[in-house]
Amino acid sequence: MLSVLGKTKAKVALLVALGVAIFLSSAGLIYAQDAGGAETLLGDANAPVNFTWTLMAGFLVFFMQAGFAFLGAGLIRAKNTVNYMTKSFMDFSIATLSFWAFGFALMFGGSALAAGLEEGNLWIGLSGFFLAGDAYDVGTAELWLFQMMFAGTAATIVAGAVAERMKINAYLAYSFIIGAIIYPLYGHQVWGGGWLSTLPFGVGAIDFAGSGVVHAVGGLVALAGAATVGPRIGKFNANGSANAMPGHNIGYVVAGTFILFFGWFGFNAGSTLAATELRISIIATNTLLAGAAGAVVALYFTIARTGKADIVMACNGALAGLVGITAPCAWVAPWAAVVIGGIAALVMLGSVKFVERVLKVDDVVGAVSVHGAGGLWGLLAVGIFADGTYGNYTTDAPLVTGLLYGGAEQFIAQLISVVVVTAWALGAGFLVFWVLKMTMGLRASREEEMEGLDMPEHGMEAYPAAR
Amino acid sequence: MLSVLGKTKAKVALLVALGVAIFLSSAGLIYAQDAGGAETLLGDANAPVNFTWTLMAGFLVFFMQAGFAFLGAGLIRAKNTVNYMTKSFMDFSIATLSFWAFGFALMFGGSALAAGLEEGNLWIGLSGFFLAGDAYDVGTAELWLFQMMFAGTAATIVAGAVAERMKINAYLAYSFIIGAIIYPLYGHQVWGGGWLSTLPFGVGAIDFAGSGVVHAVGGLVALAGAATVGPRIGKFNANGSANAMPGHNIGYVVAGTFILFFGWFGFNAGSTLAATELRISIIATNTLLAGAAGAVVALYFTIARTGKADIVMACNGALAGLVGITAPCAWVAPWAAVVIGGIAALVMLGSVKFVERVLKVDDVVGAVSVHGAGGLWGLLAVGIFADGTYGNYTTDAPLVTGLLYGGAEQFIAQLISVVVVTAWALGAGFLVFWVLKMTMGLRASREEEMEGLDMPEHGMEAYPAAR
């Protein structure tokens, strides 16, 4: 107890000191640029509709947090519900602060996408800390809000994979780090003007709404986390075979999937950051079609295999379809969205078996397969199905063309991005969880795990005796 | 098991063959029109705000699926929760694919509302299949996305009425058919340029956001389905009297109603498809007032009758009010919305008795009364309360005037529409469910029904033993 407090205090003190130092060096209380918005409005008559679109879409992405909370809670046992929901709620809150203080600057510094983001290089961003100084600007805040929701999504993907045995304080520490460092550094490569985006193949490595930047990063860090913390007691038998450990509320799983699907429209279509890009209607259409195709393929696949209509797999199929279409959503035709979504479901189903049977990793909710495998597939799908009708976030940019339409080069760029994100997310993920394991300790005690983490770590049960 | 698989395979093969044939004949991979959106933007400076409005509203309508899932799940017994939620989730996914492939073209072909929708006649649409060819266009995708959400709503209304005894594979087959054929054909009559919209009374039969097109169709097909599959074991006694069969979670009922209410703002106000129609504010206001009035009338009615504040009836009252205002929402004043919503609640309450006591049909959630009866009332309400302040989706069109303001003709058009939708939805509904009964079989075995459908059909329980 005391050592926990001591560590917490030391950590907080260190962070506050670091924060104040960077804050003051970022101009701190002196603000600049256009904090009222009048100047920006004068310069761009379309700013109001683009702000409306981007902010509303960002709010929808925020709501996906509730979807993750429900989905994961449904798939775990009742005795860990408070623990899971605490992680799900707090990882977003903590990542919000770390992405505000550090992550956003490391990711978008140098991109010049908005005011106060001028400094940075091919490897890392170096301006925009704390939204202070020149970054106290309406355009920068708009970008931050939308991007923050994505950072939060990446963070929370991990919670499901490591559920039911990772200690809450270790998980909260991880949340800070993914928002501050792990997520932004690969993100800078693709969205912040970094090296991958400058590759001399096709239009460079691209990822419209984050199959790679958000989902593959989250899913692969989840793999590192689940592997490092080890399987739940009772998951694997001595001979290596796995036991099913059913969750406690299937209704929550469906509810969570609906909420995620709903938010995904903002996730994908909002990523234009502009309503003046009318391609948003095709993006939303592709998103819906891919999710539906993923659900249908996964459901009929399980019916064909087992004779049972497995709704959990159908939900994961829908989510895999959505993850898969996230990178290519803006560059493919509706028929291709159906194909991409259907294949994503099959990729997810194969990955679930692979993770459990080959890797022997206990991924409680299938996060590695839905987000990790689905995300890598999405990156590749850009290089296959992009049909040359749309450019990189605008019709004015060079059009994106994949293998099916003669664009082999784009596929190469995507392949390189797949390699980089896999290496980075696994490498950084294993490192962080190893360090946490060595310092704070990752895993609850055997007694706590058997009892469930809710009482030992939170002092309350999810469902106190009724009446 | 084998025969199920065989049938599934044959069905899938047939559909795929049909699909590919139509797809190729629709120009397939060759796209045209404005898939990037630059041209559309150039031609219409208001396109971004109208796209923003329509797409965001469509997303809200999507979220109503979660509302239906919660509402129905709360009103059924725990042992059928997985089954109900699977139907609720999959009917939308399947209807998405069938409306994309076939339904949208049958409904809007010939309407010329967007690119690629030129061919069609007074009875049926014949272009826009698969959003391929000329229909691969930002304007067409915008229309499709919004309309798809409506088709999905009609589909899922049926799930509640036939809950707790209809087999999952029969229900999934029905889902495909309502999205591909039943919903679009009446829809073409009203929104796709078909015969009813050309009636020489008033401005022709109209239905702003779908009291008839969506809710009456869904509610009356639900009546056909519930009647064909028969009542649940134990619902009716030998003497014909009915037993109450309480659901398992009242909180879900309230949550579902809130979500539906929330989505309904998009459903009604979004139906302008344009933010430049500022009438949207009055539409949203009317929607809120009618729903609130329905809730209050239903609650105080049950308090007066039984002394108990029946929240389930209050929720159904709110929903009936919302269904009732859906057709007239754009053409009436706020005071009339209150009256329409209040009457809708009374119509719903009367219909519940009628369906149970006279028709002896077991409608588990009251879908027939809320959506069917409420929807027909909504169509008539247009002909009574329309006050001549607004036209058909625009202020430039001839103004709509009902009985109270001297417009007897409009009432006649609405009456004809009521007759047509009733005949079509009941006729098509009974035919489809009869065919499914004769081929796949509609009803779970007595043993399965007694046990609950979750284990036999899905291999899982909604609430696996905790801990």
Added chain:
Amino acid sequence: MLSVLGKTKAKVALLVALGVAIFLSSAGLIYAQDAGGAETLLGDANAPVNFTWTLMAGFLVFFMQAGFAFLGAGLIRAKNTVNYMTKSFMDFSIATLSFWAFGFALMFGGSALAAGLEEGNLWIGLSGFFLAGDAYDVGTAELWLFQMMFAGTAATIVAGAVAERMKINAYLAYSFIIGAIIYPLYGHQVWGGGWLSTLPFGVGAIDFAGSGVVHAVGGLVALAGAATVGPRIGKFNANGSANAMPGHNIGYVVAGTFILFFGWFGFNAGSTLAATELRISIIATNTLLAGAAGAVVALYFTIARTGKADIVMACNGALAGLVGITAPCAWVAPWAAVVIGGIAALVMLGSVKFVERVLKVDDVVGAVSVHGAGGLWGLLAVGIFADGTYGNYTTDAPLVTGLLYGGAEQFIAQLISVVVVTAWALGAGFLVFWVLKMTMGLRASREEEMEGLDMPEHGMEAYPAAR
């Protein structure tokens, strides 16, 4: 039973008579101004984007009702779930009707913010009843819809504080009164052109999105209600110490908090009523940062105090942060939002102790501390942290400056507003609940309370025996 009916009938008759009289005197069926919207559009090319923004934000605020329903339901015992959810659902429905008929006119009459709102004075508004006459206008309906959602929020805040023992019919009567009178009268002072807004200090008393108008009013009326109805049986021991009475579903608490957080983006950023005020991006950013900071501070505070990660307190911390930033959200920098949110969590934690230990009031969900104490802190925070970068709802208005930036006068105006809202909400709250106690009776019988209110008042349980 009969006397309940008699009272209900008399009340309804009185209200209807009053309603019809005012309705007819407000021009009633004769409408005027711009009900179609064409004229408004002609006069303001930005009207569509501003309508889109305001209406969508209003819909988000509506959805907060579902958040309150879940949050409260999770914190009470299962035996009162139907009762709580009925209150949560019906207070909004009833407040909708009373705010439509009376409240809106009393609040915004004289503000001239839209058509039909010309009459009123420094103390009370006197036009806009029933949205009739000149108030049947697209601009007025837009304002009404957004404001109605706020009135409904204030109403429902009270439900949680008085849960588990207040009779449903007394609560419903209160709902009518807060929407018709209590909420609008202070609201007129701040947002309707009333006296407080004309104070000669700073720019007058201000409150961007309602820390005071909505939350402090709701939270302080809740205090009056909880004090008047008295504590639940078993809450306090003979020696005055309090017992913990855990709720029944922690997952609902987290879900409710997520939904409230989601809706809060509309609550705060939508309060510009205009997307042309690009400050909306900074408002949304501040909202997120304050909520996250509140959650983090409350969580680590409880970890430091008890060694347990108390998710209920973290949720209340997030909500307190959101309440606290609601007034200052438009006038402060991101770093200040973090500080304001963090302090709000501490204020809430202190208030919880104060209410329970000093006031000996049984506030079941902490509504008094989150909304009341948090709301008053928010009003003061404007006077401290406003940094002079933005005016009152527009960049053209005089800029708002707080203590930290040399603006002592604004702090005085805020302090006066704190005194007024406290006096008004407590005074009116105690009066209303005292009158209800003397007439209808406030409190369920001892037997009903012990059994739970669900069966006696509603004739149903929340979770009927499964299967």
